[in-house]
Amino acid sequence: MMVDDLLVSFVATPSTAGVFLDFDGVLADITHTSNGAVVRPEVPALLLCLQARLGRVTIISGRPVDYLADMIPVEIDIVGLYGLEWRVGGVNHTLDEAEQWRDVVSDLTDAAIAEFGESVVEHKGLSLTVHYRGDSGRAESMGRWVDAQSARTGLEARSAKQSYELHPQISRDKGTALLELAESLDPVVFMGDDVGDLPAFDGLDVLASRGVSTLRIGVLSEESPPSLLERADHVVDGPEGAETFLRRVCDLVG
Numbered sequence: 001m002m003v004d005d006l007l008v009s010f011v012a013t014p015s016t017a018g019v020f021l022d023f024d025g026v027l028a029d030i031t032h033t034s035n036g037a038v039v040r041p042e043v044p045a046l047l048l049c050l051q052a053r054l055g056r057v058t059i060i061s062g063r064p065v066d067y068l069a070d071m072i073p074v075e076i077d078i079v080g081l082y083g084l085e086w087r088v089g090g091v092n093h094t095l096d097e098a099e100q101w102r103d104v105v106s107d108l109t110d111a112a113i114a115e116f117g118e119s120v121v122e123h124k125g126l127s128l129t130v131h132y133r134g135d136s137g138r139a140e141s142m143g144r145w146v147d148a149q150s151a152r153t154g155l156e157a158r159s160a161k162q163s164y165e166l167h168p169q170i171s172r173d174k175g176t177a178l179l180e181l182a183e184s185l186d187p188v189v190f191m192g193d194d195v196g197d198l199p200a201f202d203g204l205d206v207l208a209s210r211g212v213s214t215l216r217i218g219v220l221s222e223e224s225p226p227s228l229l230e231r232a233d234h235v236v237d238g239p240e241g242a243e244t245f246l247r248r249v250c251d252l253v254g
Contacts, residue, residue, distance in 0.1 A: 003234040006215045007252055009187045010054075014253040017054045018185035019246075020178050020200065023061040023068060024161070025193035026219050026242050032134050035122075037063075039071040040239055042247075047076050049250040055185050060174045062160065062196055064124045065092055079181070082196070083172035084126050098126050101168040104153055108166065115145060126168060128155075133162040161194045161223055175199030179206060187213035191242055195225050201232075217245065 010017050021027060028037040051057045051073075058077045061068060065080035065087045072078055078087040084098040102125065109123040112130055116138070122129040130146065132138045139162075146164040150157040155166040174192075178200050182188045188207055190200040204214040218224065218232030219242050229235055236245050 003215060006187055006189070006213055007249065009213050010249055011252050013186065014053050015055055016184065016186050017253075018056040018058075018182050018188045019050055019054060019249070020056075020058050020060050020181070020188070020190045021242075022174075022190075022192040022194070022197050022200075022219075023059055023063055025221055025223070026191050026239060027059070029239050030161075030221055030223065035067075040243055042243060044071070044073050046243065046246045046250055048073050049254070050246065051075050053250070053253040056181060058181055060177050060190075060200060062124075062127075062129075062165070064126075066125075077181075079174075079177045081124060081126055082167070082174055083177040084168065084170065086177075094126070095170065095172070097170055098168050101155070102126060104155065105166070105168075108149055108153060108155070111149070112145075116142065122163075128166045129160065129163050131163040136162075158196075160196055173199040175201075175203035175206075178203040182207060182212075185212070187215065189215045189217060191217035191219060191236075191245070192228065193219035193221055193224050195228065198228060198231070201228070217242070 024037050027043050028039050031037050047057055059072055060079040062082055063080055065078050065085050068078050074090045085094045105128050109128050112121045116130055120131045130142050132142055142164055146157045154169055156169045158165045174197060190204055192200055201216045204216055208214045216233045218229045218235040220235050220237050236242050
């Protein structure tokens, strides 16, 4: 389905439509520090506009809920850490089986800081990220270290945006989160910019196989992987393009 056709279906059935969005590189400009991503100024109002008119608007991010909570209106639900935690109706929740990993992640964070320095280590509570943005020469050594720690602790190693992540071995990702939240919705859109968003595209494919109208929006940047852009039904130019797309939807359903 082409983007214009899908937007027509939004206008026809807004009360059952769903919009799901990544945060970094979509609602926030990409930064070179792990704690520098800030929501674009116009986005909160756009999200509220959409929330008032659509069946569901949800952020699905690899960030912790606490990082996003003050930037995203409380009316907008957030899924954090790829589904290990979430904020719904203004109330925070954590997946019970993830809690047993908190001390393991904390100890591993200390080890990562000792190995690489505090500036490139991001402790997310239930997961850990080490960044090599701005210093790609460290990617190989970081990758070896992450693989070794994965084998030692049982945490799952994942590649991310110029970084590596260590997660609890729990079958949760952006695709499982989307499928849980998109039940009874039609049409459904997901907008993302990175390899971590590919499972959400997979989730859209599952919905499409059930007859749901879906749209995979890729957000273009210098770091967008070809694998994501090739699968996208429509590509917008950076967070500014994502904002323009959301404004168009809001205007159409207004």
